[in-house]
Ligand SMILES: [Zn+2]
């Protein structure tokens with residue numbers, strides 16, 4: 387199971403209810419952190435993500451609201467005695483930023499930190515997981531990320547089950563769950579016989595800060611979950627354009643046109659008290675939209691199913 391945890395869902399300035407942007411993806415004991423807004427360390431603790439986990443941090447761009455929390459996180463890990471190495475990926479300016487951050491920690495960090503200056507393209511491929519960066523349209527160099535897991539078996543295809551003479555009913559369920567079955571005449575049917583032979587990967591896409599753009603559209607195509615900034619509503623479309631951001635309506639349209647399964651709107655402006663205007667604008671365009679809240683979790687199954695666990699009080 388893959389779990390997405392929103393540590394910060396606000397854009398620019400933190401509010402009473404929203405921290406600056408940071409999203410953790412937890413997968414088989416590995417924490418992948420996307421952006422590290424101010425005070426991410428406290429949210430990280432609240433989400434109980436663990437001190438000595440395998441961890442990779444991905445930064446979308448060097449605007450302060452996306453990196454102010456990085457020095458604090460490094461300090462916290464050092465004070466608590468982390469020993470596992472840490473990999474940080476992002477634009478090349480990140481190298482100096484991390485160096486300066488480390489120099490503010492008195493005794494230095496207790497763990498190795500490798501900072502990787504990346505360009506658009508594949509960053510790594512480890513077992514079934516591939517992470518790829520793509521350039522988005524913001525102010526200055528900014529990246530979005532595509533996180534994809536290869537699937538061993540594809541979708542269950544009822545037409546193929548029928549072709550193999552499997553009657554509709556519990557046997558379909560057994561095959562869909564990945565187990566072989568035996569028909570009355572002794573014929574064995576395996577899940578491979580009745581599933582998509584080249585299944586598309588399970589895909590989560592994070593836009594970072596961006597105007598709607600072609601690269602984002604390409605990455606989002608067929609995504610199981612698209613996490614998009616929605617700094618403004620259409621009322622402020624001109625501001626969005628000037629500042630290199632998106633409106634809720636624009637990202638909902640992009641999600642609809644790209645065949646996305648679930649859209650999560652995040653990084654919304656402090657001018658929206660609880661974000662109702664933001665989600666209110668997206669839903670009529672794309673009904674499978676949800677508004678990110680701090681500490682909200684989305685559990686994504688390998689079949690692409692998504693369960694949203696709202697934080698207490700919401
Ligand atoms: Zn931002």
Ligand SMILES: [Zn+2]
Pocket residue numbers: 447449524595
């Ligand atoms: Zn920005």
